[in-house]
Amino acid sequence: MSLVRLEGVAKHVILPDDSRLDILRDIELDIPAGDHVAIVGRSGSGKSTLLNLMGMLDRPSEGAVWFRGELVRRMRRSKLDKLRGRNVGFVFQQFNLLSGRTALENVEMPLGYASGRAFWTRRRAATAMLERVGLGHRTDSTPEQLSGGEQQRVAIARALVRRPALILADEPTGALDVETGGSVMALLDEIASEADAALVTITHDLHVAARARRHFRLEGGVLTPFELSAPAAGAAAAAAYERIDIAPELAESVGEPRSDGAGEAAADRIEVAS
Template sequence: MSLVCLRDVTRTVTLPDGEDLHILRGVNLDVAAGEHVSIVGRSGTGKSTMLNIIGLLDTPTSGSYELDGVDTTRLGEGRRARMRGEDFGFVFQQFNIFAARTAAENVEVPLLYAAGTQLLRRRSIALDMLERVGLADRADSYPGEMSGGEQQRIAIARALVRRPRVILADEPTGALDPDTGRVVMALLEEVARESNSALIVITH
C-alpha cells in the first residue's frame, strides 16, 4: 500500500476579481515508504502547492489524500498538526533556520514537541544527527558563522531528527552552488534511505 496517495486532487483559489485560478487539476500520485520522487516543472505550475497539500499545510479543493490509509481531508486541524510534527520533515530552499540559535538548538526544535525519551534526550539526539550530517564540530556555532551548505545541512538534520516517514524538500539546493548542491542532495538521499523515509523533492 502507498504511504502517500493522492487521487484526483485539485486546488482552486478565487482571485480578487472573482475569477477562479486552477492551480492543480486532477493530480494522482502514489509514493511508497523508502521511495524517492522528484516533482519537476517550471515556476508557477503548482509544485509548491502540491507539496503543501502533501505536508498538510494546505487542503485540496476536491479529491482525496490518504497518508498510510488515513483520509487526511476528513481530519480536524489538531490531528493534522500532530501528523505534521510526527510524520513529516520539511527542507526549504531558504533554510528557515533560526539565526539566534546554535546549530544544535536549531536541530532540537522539532524535539520540543516530542514526548518521553525524545524530549528528555533532545540535546544528545540533536548532536547525533549533526554528527550524521558532518557538523558535529559546529554544534555550538550560529548560522551566521556558517556557509550556505552548512546551513542547509542544519536544515536537513532538523528535518530528519524525528525520523519522519515523509521528507518534503522544496528546491533544497536552489540557494547553493552546484558542487555544494550535489553534496547536500546526496546526503539527503542517503539519510532518507537509512530511515526508509519517502523523499519527495521539488526541482526545476
C-alpha cells in the same frame, strides 16, 4: 499500502477581480514507503503548493489526500498537527530557521515535542545530525553567522532528526555547491533508506532529479511522469531540457549546449524522454 496518496487533487484561488486561478488540476499520485520521487517544473508551476498538500500543510480545493490509509480532511486539527510533526520532515527552500537560535537549537526544535527517550536525548541526536551534514563545528552558530549553504544544511538536519516517514525537500541543493549538493542528496537518500521513508524532491536540477526512482513534470497544473536516464545524444537531451524549462542559472549544470560545445558534452550524460 500507500504512505501518501492524492486522488483527483485540485487547488485554485479566487483573485481580487473574482476570477479563478487554477494552480493544480486533477493530480493523481501514489507514494509508498521507501519511494523516491522527483518533481520538476518551471517557477510558478505549483510545485511548492503540491508539496504543501502532500505534507498536510494545506488542503485541496477538490479531491482527497490520504496518509497511511486515512483521509486527511476528516482528521481533527490536533490529530493532524501531531501526525505531521511525527511523520513529515520538511526541507524548505527558504530555510525557515529561527533567528537568534543556534544551529543546535534549530535542529533540536522538532524533538521538543517528542516523548520518552527521544525527548531526553534530543541534544545528542541533534548534534549527531549536524555532524552528518558536516556542521559539527558550527553547533553554536546562529543563522546570521552562517552562509546560505550552511543554513540549508541546518534546515536539512532539522528535517531529518526525527527520522520521518515522509521527507519533502523543496530545492534541497539550491544554495549548495556541486560537491556539497551531491553529499547532501546522498545523505537524504541514506537517511530515507535507513528509515524506509519516502523522499519527494522538488528541483530544477536534472542531476538531482536523476537520483530519484520516479520522475514527474508539473506544467500548467498537470502532473505527468517522464523518464530520466543516461546516456543520450546532446541534441535530444537539450531539447528535453527545454521542454521542462530549466532555470537559466542552472542550465549549465544540466548540460545545456553552449557555443563552445562544452554544454553538449555535458548533455550527453543525461537523457530525458517523455
